[in-house]
Amino acid sequence: MKRFGIAIAGIGFAALLIGCDSENEIDRQARTAPESPLLLEPQSPLLTDYKEVRGRQARDVSPDGKFVLVGSADGANWAIEVLSIESGNVVGQMKDPGREVYGTPSQFLPGSNYVFDEEFIFKYTLWDFRRDRTVGCSTGTNPLPDRTVVVDSRVVCRSTKTFA
Amino acid sequence: MTTALPEIWDLVSAVSPDGHQYLTTPPGTLGSYKQIEVRSVADYRITGRIDAGNDRIFEDQWSQPPRYTADGKFIVAIVQANEKVRRWFLNVYRADSLELIDKIDTTEWNPRKDRVPQPDDSLTTPPHFGAEIVISPDRRLAAVGNHEHSFRLFDLKSKRELAHSTFAQPPFFFTPDGTTLITNHAAGVRIWNLEKMK
Numbered sequence: 001m002k003r004f005g006i007a008i009a010g011i012g013f014a015a016l017l018i019g020c021d022s023e024n025e026i027d028r029q030a031r032t033a034p035e036s037p038l039l040l041e042p043q044s045p046l047l048t049d050y051k052e053v054r055g056r057q058a059r060d061v062s063p064d065g066k067f068v069l070v071g072s073a074d075g076a077n078w079a080i081e082v083l084s085i086e087s088g089n090v091v092g093q094m095k096d097p098g099r100e101v102y103g104t105p106s107q108f109l110p111g112s113n114y115v116f117d118e119e120f121i122f123k124y125t126l127w128d129f130r131r132d133r134t135v136g137c138s139t140g141t142n143p144l145p146d147r148t149v150v151v152d153s154r155v156v157c158r159s160t161k162t163f164a
Numbered sequence: 165m166t167t168a169l170p171e172i173w174d175l176v177s178a179v180s181p182d183g184h185q186y187l188t189t190p191p192g193t194l195g196s197y198k199q200i201e202v203r204s205v206a207d208y209r210i211t212g213r214i215d216a217g218n219d220r221i222f223e224d225q226w227s228q229p230p231r232y233t234a235d236g237k238f239i240v241a242i243v244q245a246n247e248k249v250r251r252w253f254l255n256v257y258r259a260d261s262l263e264l265i266d267k268i269d270t271t272e273w274n275p276r277k278d279r280v281p282q283p284d285d286s287l288t289t290p291p292h293f294g295a296e297i298v299i300s301p302d303r304r305l306a307a308v309g310n311h312e313h314s315f316r317l318f319d320l321k322s323k324r325e326l327a328h329s330t331f332a333q334p335p336f337f338f339t340p341d342g343t344t345l346i347t348n349h350a351a352g353v354r355i356w357n358l359e360k361m362k
Contacts, residue, residue, distance in 0.1 A: 085355055
């Protein structure tokens with residue numbers, strides 16, 4: 001019931017975004033934000049060495065600390081990519097990601113190199129970004145096959161089937 | 165043939181980076197509780213409990229739940245002290261022994277120290293929408309953000325603010341080795357090299 005409640009709230013929020021305010025808050029800020037430096041200490045900048053990937057939001061860091069999962073900056077997942085922390089370059093791009101409509105960010109699965117993406121209610125995709133292929137998906141109320149899955153940061157599902 | 169284990173609806177706060185354990189709350193304690201249960205992902209069995217004593221841990225859909233540090237060695241929970249004046253602490257526990265090893269008073273981070281903390285002080289009321297506190301794996305740094313799009317980086321030992329920014333928003337991430345901080349800004353993602361921090 002809680003899940004449906006969240007989903008309904010999400011639908012309402014999405015409708016509000018689409019119908020009433022197509023201009024995203026972040027976009028507005030982007031136009032008004034000072035150019036640089038954004039991160040500073042008065043008189044003496046402490047953090048000076050960084051890479052910037054514009055138009056993206058970080059969603060997660062891989063368990064080995066080598067990659068960053070990013071989505072589009074407007075909050076919807078029209079793009080899900082994996083960046084190399086070392087180079088800042090895109091090393092993987094998910095095909096046809098689900099649009100994030102109610103706050104379940106895409107994430108790396110703990111203990112694996114898979115990316116988990118949820119599209120609306122009970123539709124999940126598992127993407128192996130190293131091999132660039134979808135290794136599992138689920139619709140309906142069944143839990144995702146294979147591995148541990150964190151849904152909405154609150155539900156753990158697990159099954160015994162393994163995708164080679 | 166797929167044989168699924170029973171689907172459970174535990175309120176999972178966090179999964180350990182290795183995927184073996186998860187944190188959850190005792191049944192019927194949504195929102196405010198005194199205990200965190202540590203369970204095995206494989207069979208949902210309880211492997212340990214964290215007891216917040218007289219303090220209370222708050223968790224709802226707008227607040228930051230207990231979580232692991234990026235290296236999985238520590239569990240960090242925001243707790244409200246059982247005092248007349250609201251004070252929020254970061255309790256840091258060892259992930260293996262569940263021993264409380266640090267209790268950090270977040271009022272140190274209150275930008276308005278000249279007055280008694282108020283419920284609306286964004287840094288003394290972490291459960292506000294969008295608030296986030298992330299501790300580096302070496303427990304030296306805290307990345308703190310709030311719903312007003314501010315970001316601040318603190319040295320937890322010296323209590324000094326190392327850096328700040330406006331137009332930043334959670335989530336923030338440290339890498340497991342603690343050498344990199346990742347922040348979200350209006351313009352995009354920034355990947356900071358902490359090893360070159362002056």
